[in-house]
Amino acid sequence: MNTKWKIGEYAGIGVFVHWSFLIIPALIGFSKLADGGLLAAFWAVLSVLAVFGCVVLHEFGHALTARQFGVGTRDITLYPIGGVATLESMPRRPLHEFLIAVAGPAVNVVIAAALAAGFFLLGSSPGLPSLNLGMHAFLNNLMWTNVVLVVFNMLPAFPMDGGRVLRATLAAVMSYRQATQIAVGVGQAMAVLLAVTGVFFLNNWTLVLIAGFVVLAGRAEARNVQLHDRQAGGWRPGMGTGQRCVGDVMLTQFNVLPAAATLREVSQYYASGQTEFPVIDGNRLVGMMSRADAESAGAQYGDSLLVSNVMERNFPIVAAADSLQHAGQIVQHTRCLGVPVVSVGRLVGVLLVSSLPVAPAGNGPVIDAVSWR
Incomplete structure (x- = not known):
């Protein structure tokens, strides 16, 4: 809701x-x-x-x-x-x-x-x-x-x-x-x-x-x-946890898919090896689609199906400056295997969930985002 x-x-x-x-x-x-x-x-x-x-x-x-x-x-x-x-x-x-x-x-x-x-x-x-x-x-x-x-x-x-x-x-x-x-x-x-x-x-x-x-x-x-x-040890704002951040492991060479395209039209991008795709409608990021979901839907309903009918609409977004621990907390409840990465309001990469380390047991979420009133 x-x-x-x-x-x-x-x-x-x-x-x-x-x-x-x-x-x-x-x-x-x-x-x-x-x-x-x-x-x-x-x-x-x-x-x-x-x-x-x-x-x-x-x-x-x-x-x-x-x-x-x-x-x-x-x-x-x-x-x-x-x-x-x-x-x-x-x-x-x-x-x-x-x-x-x-x-x-x-x-x-x-x-x-x-x-x-x-x-x-x-x-x-x-x-x-x-x-x-x-x-x-x-x-x-x-x-x-x-x-x-x-x-x-x-x-x-x-x-x-x-x-x-x-x-x-x-x-x-x-x-x-x-x-x-x-x-x-x-x-x-x-x-x-x-x-x-x-x-x-x-x-x-x-x-x-x-x-x-x-x-x-x-x-x-x-x-x-x-x-x-x-x-x-002496953390200051913007330094993350002293470990690697999302920007260090994200994919920076990636394709985006138009929501109005058909699965047949976007299949050409599979040859690049990319498996998780941000989906856009004009200039707006509206979803994430995995190659596996696209191939499964195409086999069941045909490749004339639109990307917008297959994409995942509920997806988290992480920042390039986020620590990997923080990113892990953000994505832990999503079914997406890849999430979009933004920096200064722009889409700059794709983070594969498989790139994230397993969080140590007992560690709570680290909130790097800041709310300003």
Whole structure:
């Protein structure tokens, strides 16, 4: 069952909406409809969508800055508590993490400044946030919301942006493990403060949810850094486990198959010796097909069958920078014998499952992907 839906793509990065996100505009719309009528509901829902549009731009600030440092983004997903850009790996240097972290709030600064400038150019001026209806109030409230997004995201609540800025700053003068422990500790304290503020002062349960995210995500990343530190000895982001990574063992010479082609048309590629094929529809990666599955389906149904009817649609994706241990955890539940490899949003190889070492018993998953809020 799909829990999120793709609503767009830019620069090769897909934007998704989690099903729970739809609760927010629905609740606000029905509430305003009951209190103020159809017009009030319209402006309320439009405001919610505009705010989350700014959140998407915020996440693209992270993603496109990360790309400048060789770190790709798997996707951006909207949830009720905000947006998450999932990077393929950790930034390699503290300075890179710092710049990626501040890039998101910087986008909101630009939006707020542009809206304020627009008011002055039109001979008007922004005011305080209000409950009035109309375009002026809508743009004015959107400007102030972006200001709030800047301030809120820069709180040192790791792994939010401000927390990552704190860790990057500390990592310049101490080990990454120590910097992470301090940033997580400060983040946990901030989470308590957010929860208390939400319950007792603002009656805002969204702050409680965000506090829960800060606690869980912060602890998970701290465990991840500690595990890598034990395995590699002085691990820093981007170094993997000190062992070989996916890019070292993946196939770099490979063919891709169009989803609309027939099995007869693609059989010419079998002579290359390739057994696992990425399948594309236009520029989109839509599946994986093995030669064995194609030959079996062709023998049963005929070679006029389309690739799209044979390919595996549920397939994992690994990053070229992933450690082999991490890749093994990703692919352990797939029936695919080969999975696509991406780097900076591009398909760069095919990883054969047979190339992966057997994970030692008792080892849990190592999470190299990073969620940025």
